[in-house]
Amino acid sequence: MKPTISSSRGIMKWGIALTVLGLVAMVGIYLLALAYTPLEVRQGAAQKIFYVHVPAAWSAMVAFTLVGLVSILYLWLRDERLDAFAASSAEVGLVFSVIMLTTGPIWGKPIWGTWWTWDARLTLTLILFLLFVGYMTLRSAVHDPAERARFAAVVGIMGMVLVPFIHLSVYLFRTLHPMPIVLKPSSPSLPPEMLRTLLLGFLAATVLYVGFVVLRYGLARHAMAQLDEEA
């Protein structure tokens, strides 16, 4: 379906509203994490990175999973809106994985005693991050919009199938070569303040994901509508 200027204006306005809402919610999480949650005994304040790191990781995984699922739908239905959504979700996923990949090592340094460990989840995120950088580069290297959409969808689907293989092989690799883990970063049961803050963190990160994607999608549709109008 062809985009129109007026419909994309509506999407952008929603996107701005949701993004602002998400950013405000994130400020709320910061305040809760600093003032409401208790100080963890062994890790001290470093444990509070948890409330920023884990929700960002969640949103990154949601973003990349949706790229894969929507790519399947695109190859089936060939609707350019699906492609615009996949591109938006991939870009936003990169933003969230940057946060996961920076806050992760900052948390790891005092707890594991090293900035980087080849932990299965950290490694998987790094490889996924690089794969989606490749996805975005591929998009920018193809001129024809329909061809760009098909190629991107192929990489999106292939990437989704790759995830379990990487996770499994990195996991097996690591268990055979134990890493210098000083303390286990997670405890099995969280105090209620921690759990509540984490769940609200998931909510805030999800709202922020939706806001970013809607806004990015609206911008893409707007640019397309403008091109159509000029033509």
Place this chain on the structure above:
Amino acid sequence: MPENAGYMIAAYIVAAVVYLVYGGSLITRALRALRSDRDILGR
């Protein structure tokens, strides 16, 4: 200051900067697009 507070502050600042820079750039681009439409179409 509690133990390891420096790491926490560093991580919080990094995350906040990334969110604000990306969100801010998207919002700026959207506002500019909304404004330019109004100029052209007289809406």
Place this chain on the structure above:
Amino acid sequence: MNSWLRVAAAVAGKDIVIEVRSKTAILSAVVFAALVLIIFNFARDASLVSSSVLAPSVLWITFAFAGMIALNRGFNLEKENAALEGLLLAPVSRSAIYVGKLISNLAFVGMVEAVALPLFVLFFNVPVWGILTGLIGLIVLATIGFVAVGTLFSAMTVRTRFAELMLPMLLLPFMVPPLIGAVQTTTRMFAGRPLSEMIGWLRILALYDVVFITLCVLIFPAVVDE
């Protein structure tokens, strides 16, 4: 089914004929593999790290990079004179074209590996006679996986700008599981460990091959059909 096989064989056959006649690509890939092996020998402190410790990684990094060079060539052949468009106009199954391309790429990468393996044994002084069958089986198993993915991706990247950079960028993440599995298994083979310590990795490699060949066959039409 019979005609499907003939199409696949024809596509593979013509590529192999072109390669055998020109020899440029295979020669450059072989020289490249030899150079990588030589550089690796000097990229270590000989007094601290013995070559046998490094050998499995060296072998697989060499194969991966040489394979990448070989794969970049695969669809470049078709780009000249718009040969791919001609091939696609023919009323033949797309999956047969993909499988034909896969076979020719496998033959090509296999040839490079066949030259690089003796060089590797020579340079790194690894005793392979006892485990040669197993090692070749492992090489086949791991190579099929990343060549299958690389064949699909090179059909796309060849139609983009910076094709020579695009392919490694997309393909290297997909090489992670086969390379981890291959290096782990090779290390155990060189150390003379029993099969039971390798079977888990071999299963993962085999599963990777089956899953990705199936997926690539299914998805290839989306790459080439408008």
